[in-house]
Amino acid sequence: MSLIIGEISYTNILPMFYYINREKLIKSGCKFVPAIPSKLNKDMASGQVHVGGISSFSYGEHSSEYKILSDLSVSSTNQVGSIFLFSKYPIEKLEAAKIALTSSSATSVNLLKIILQRFYELGVSFETTFPNYEHMMDHYDACLLIGDDAILASKGKSADIYQYDLGELWARFTNLPMTYAVFAFRNETLEKEKQLLTEVHRQFLNSKARCIDNDFQEMIKSIQYQLGGTNRFWSRYFAGLNYQLTERHLEGLYHYYDLANELKLLDEPVREISIWKPTGQFHSV
Structure with a gap:
């Protein structure tokens, strides 16, 4: 072996x-x-x-x-810098939103579900799709990207799109790494x-x-x-x-x-x- x-x-x-x-x-x-x-x-x-x-x-x-x-x-102990929720609306106003999830991840996808469903107590729907920022934001209210995809999307997004770092949100609600x-x-x-x-x-x-x-x-x-x-x-x-x-x-x-x-x-x-x-x-x- x-x-x-x-x-x-x-x-x-x-x-x-x-x-x-x-x-x-x-x-x-x-x-x-x-x-x-x-x-x-x-x-x-x-x-x-x-x-x-x-x-x-x-x-x-x-x-x-x-x-x-x-x-x-x-x-990360706070911001991770490469796991982002991009949203057309403030996170607390995502009730009933349709959210695109990257197909590249497991930890971050489920972390987002915990944050939205448990911490913010929001009812949202999720759909897994190929990690393409433009396609995701054209067809959904928000999207999750990770890694280099997230970094590049963050650099190119328009100013009216909200961006949330999942590491920062986790730390805010749990005070844990x-x-x-x-x-x-x-x-x-x-x-x-x-x-x-x-x-x-x-x-x-x-x-x-x-x-x-x-x-x-x-x-x-x-x-x-x-x-x-x-x-x-x-x-x-x-x-x-x-x-x-x-x-x-x-x-x-x-x-x-x-x-x-x-x-x-x-x-x-x-x-x-x-x-x-x-x-x-x-x-x-």
Whole structure:
């Protein structure tokens, strides 16, 4: 068994991948599969991907089948900067609205449902569609976009469109961090490829640490080459993200899972989040 590594194709997860030694890992038997979160979620569930970044919601759906690599996540303690609800009306006036949901997401889609249905107590209808801002806003009252799609839409939207950051809304109502993606692996992976899994985990942690140490500056230069944007914009964006997985992050995740279960977005409650530490020891919290 080799390791197939899922790599979410958004800039917000890039710090964990930017400095990894891909050549070494590929020679050791790893294969990297970049895709949007919803595709990686499906591939992990079917066993086509063994380890990598997946939506936190997908972990909640498969918590008995997966473990989480310690000290890694894509989170925010307030604004996330790349998960936006765009609306023709103020959010509190969206009663009976038709809202388009990106087909790229799981965590953010269900986070929006929690925010609107539980926090604002609104009755709205949702429809999942391809993430195209112009099409969504032509046919719906509001739309949800994530990742680079959301960043580009935010830059190009007209002034009369309201924009809401879901990380900021979550923090306002819960005073907890929101974790959008975790680094998970299928349970059988540990038994079959423990040594390689340990090395992959070590490289993720090292890459994250190097990005943080240089304030993401080397990585930002490569992002600017692909997506444009000023250094100030990207520096502020990454400063608003958080890549830890502390007890406080897990408290936020449990609260998210509890609310998702109450709204019947999750079929079963998540009773344990199992973390695999670099020492190879498991603990559940």
